[in-house]
Amino acid sequence: MKLISSQRKLSTAINTVQKAVSSKSTLPLLKGILIQAVDDKIQLVGNDLELGIESYIDGQVIEEGSIVIDSKLFGDIIRKLPDSSVVIEVDSDNMIHIKCESSDFKIKGHCSDEYPKLPDLDEDRFYEIPEDLFKNMIKQTVFAISQDETKPILMGELLEIENNNISLIAIDGYRLAIRSGQIINNIGDIKVIIPGKALNEINRILSGDEGKNIKVAFTDKHALFLIDETKIITRLLEGEFINYKQLLPKEYNLRVKVPTKTLLNCIERTSLLAKEGKNNLVKFSIRDDIMIATSNSEIGNVQEEIFITLEGEDLDIAFNSRYLIEGLKVIESEEIYIEFTTNVSPCIVKPEDGIKYIYLLLPVRISSSR
Amino acid sequence: MKLISSQRKLSTAINTVQKAVSSKSTLPLLKGILIQAVDDKIQLVGNDLELGIESYIDGQVIEEGSIVIDSKLFGDIIRKLPDSSVVIEVDSDNMIHIKCESSDFKIKGHCSDEYPKLPDLDEDRFYEIPEDLFKNMIKQTVFAISQDETKPILMGELLEIENNNISLIAIDGYRLAIRSGQIINNIGDIKVIIPGKALNEINRILSGDEGKNIKVAFTDKHALFLIDETKIITRLLEGEFINYKQLLPKEYNLRVKVPTKTLLNCIERTSLLAKEGKNNLVKFSIRDDIMIATSNSEIGNVQEEIFITLEGEDLDIAFNSRYLIEGLKVIESEEIYIEFTTNVSPCIVKPEDGIKYIYLLLPVRISSSR
Numbered sequence: 151m152k153l154i155s156s157q158r159k160l161s162t163a164i165n166t167v168q169k170a171v172s173s174k175s176t177l178p179l180l181k182g183i184l185i186q187a188v189d190d191k192i193q194l195v196g197n198d199l200e201l202g203i204e205s206y207i208d209g210q211v212i213e214e215g216s217i218v219i220d221s222k223l224f225g226d227i228i229r230k231l232p233d234s235s236v237v238i239e240v241d242s243d244n245m246i247h248i249k250c251e252s253s254d255f256k257i258k259g260h261c262s263d264e265y266p267k268l269p270d271l272d273e274d275r276f277y278e279i280p281e282d283l284f285k286n287m288i289k290q291t292v293f294a295i296s297q298d299e300t301k302p303i304l305m306g307e308l309l310e311i312e313n314n315n316i317s318l319i320a321i322d323g324y325r326l327a328i329r330s331g332q333i334i335n336n337i338g339d340i341k342v343i344i345p346g347k348a349l350n351e352i353n354r355i356l357s358g359d360e361g362k363n364i365k366v367a368f369t370d371k372h373a374l375f376l377i378d379e380t381k382i383i384t385r386l387l388e389g390e391f392i393n394y395k396q397l398l399p400k401e402y403n404l405r406v407k408v409p410t411k412t413l414l415n416c417i418e419r420t421s422l423l424a425k426e427g428k429n430n431l432v433k434f435s436i437r438d439d440i441m442i443a444t445s446n447s448e449i450g451n452v453q454e455e456i457f458i459t460l461e462g463e464d465l466d467i468a469f470n471s472r473y474l475i476e477g478l479k480v481i482e483s484e485e486i487y488i489e490f491t492t493n494v495s496p497c498i499v500k501p502e503d504g505i506k507y508i509y510l511l512l513p514v515r516i517s518s519s520r
Numbered sequence: 521m522k523l524i525s526s527q528r529k530l531s532t533a534i535n536t537v538q539k540a541v542s543s544k545s546t547l548p549l550l551k552g553i554l555i556q557a558v559d560d561k562i563q564l565v566g567n568d569l570e571l572g573i574e575s576y577i578d579g580q581v582i583e584e585g586s587i588v589i590d591s592k593l594f595g596d597i598i599r600k601l602p603d604s605s606v607v608i609e610v611d612s613d614n615m616i617h618i619k620c621e622s623s624d625f626k627i628k629g630h631c632s633d634e635y636p637k638l639p640d641l642d643e644d645r646f647y648e649i650p651e652d653l654f655k656n657m658i659k660q661t662v663f664a665i666s667q668d669e670t671k672p673i674l675m676g677e678l679l680e681i682e683n684n685n686i687s688l689i690a691i692d693g694y695r696l697a698i699r700s701g702q703i704i705n706n707i708g709d710i711k712v713i714i715p716g717k718a719l720n721e722i723n724r725i726l727s728g729d730e731g732k733n734i735k736v737a738f739t740d741k742h743a744l745f746l747i748d749e750t751k752i753i754t755r756l757l758e759g760e761f762i763n764y765k766q767l768l769p770k771e772y773n774l775r776v777k778v779p780t781k782t783l784l785n786c787i788e789r790t791s792l793l794a795k796e797g798k799n800n801l802v803k804f805s806i807r808d809d810i811m812i813a814t815s816n817s818e819i820g821n822v823q824e825e826i827f828i829t830l831e832g833e834d835l836d837i838a839f840n841s842r843y844l845i846e847g848l849k850v851i852e853s854e855e856i857y858i859e860f861t862t863n864v865s866p867c868i869v870k871p872e873d874g875i876k877y878i879y880l881l882l883p884v885r886i887s888s889s890r
Contacts, residue, residue, distance in 0.1 A: 223792065223819065226792050227789065227792055230788055230789045246820075252786070252824055253789055253823075254822065254823045255789075255793075255820060255821075256820050256822070257819060257820035258818075258819050258820055415602070416622070416623075418600055419597065419600045419625075422593065422600065423625075448628075449628050450615070450616075450626045450627035452624065452625045454623050454624070455622040456622065
């Protein structure tokens, strides 16, 4: 194999595919990046058997071939090279020569024969989704994925395509986040569960630029995301996702309208004392046009007042402040609605600006005497 | 005690004095910040018994007094408050009320009676040093301080004032860094040893602005640095510093002139393979107008060529690349001189731009067959 490309392009592609390389793998091959030079195309691949990322880069293929090179060392070398053209050549002993200006590296490679193949997906039948929408959908839901390995299905998100509507749904047992939007083309309604790890990596790769689309294709076991010159292939999680629709309250007894940033800042301050105890417990008293947030710990207590617009009855309710903070942080709308039923039933946070986002969270039960 | 100041001023002062607060202290008082409101002055103090930092801020003293408040919690609260005025009031039970707009915190304080006093230093007799010079002096030497707790004296730097000259000197047994400059006023030649921790904190507090001076005063046991509204008081290290002057070679057999950044980049790349082995060993072959840097490890090897101007004989020599990299990183001069005697004697790196800086480092002995 012999190829020439630029330091910059190689460096960008390595950064992308490295996300799918497991540095902890016991198989040396999986700690490597596959470099393939075939048909005048240069391709880098990372693959940890759950998630695979392929990236194509421009360059000149002088001799076809492929090799696997240690991912960390390869990345470190390329990143430190000057912004110039890089020659990568493999000799008959699998030694990889990397030359750039006055630098000359010789690194032991691994034969690529045993490198695991990524599944083939039919790239001609794909859904198209606006890139900025999909990035926002991930950002506004992915933090609500469960970290509990005993509930593997909740460590992914439900991706649901129905008519012109696409939704991502995450649940962890304490809160539920749903973000929906308009898909560009639907080639068939579908429900699949995408692992959280894949969504996090897709989010990092997505530029979020307006006007660009990503392409998505599925098999029974895999999903393919095509973003510019990068392909992300992930296994799907198998099993039945929670019937989330039945969790959504049909009505509410009171509704509060409040500026998002003001509320977020208040709760962040209140939670400084809540951290000391367990549950990050912050209590709210909702009365007429004011909401009072309080928190206590051994070292002291805090009270914050927030002006609100209230429709409905008064209410005392308590939340784990971390869950509330995480939800408020991803809402861009200047104001939000919070809909409550009772102080032991889930409440719903919605942006006021009409974006299709629902963040449902369970209150913490408190005895009325506390 | 009751005072009013601004969130911004309090926040800046807390960030400064927190550097001298030890979060690991077993004494709760030392995990706190002392707030003093006396004579219309508001002062914050952090003190870990080795290093003390005092900062004065503008504000209004309504009732004189003092209190100690948990440093981390106080910092977190003030940082999260809006950019507005903050009222701090202590009641008879040492409860501290912090009020700002709609926020109302009540935090348990500690009585300040037992808080350790910082030594009094005569602030009328001081040396004056340009702030940008002193910041550079620290930056160019402090990394060469020993981390070896069995040699406590080398965990500080010698500060030497002689005539109009001020120098900071750090030695760790493998390298020696000396940076000198012109002092503005000398009130008496002096040699003291300043702990590395204090120098690092001073460096962080110094703005490095041109045209400003800092004031420095000494007692037998302490040094005082006065930077704007901030006082840093550190214990001096006791003992005799190494007679560093006798370590400096009087002459050299060969001298190399080389672009600093080019050499640094080459060594950083070469060291990627050197890290794999021990000692970060990088070998240099100096021949006529070229220097070849090489490094080997199990996974491969690297060779870099650097164009140089050589006066004197050829030489093969090896260094711990980390030491060389750390020295080159703090030199601003576009070109440097490296002076060698033999491949087992110390070499000296000097900036070409005339700045009074000497970085001496020991080579690593290598057998000629390797």
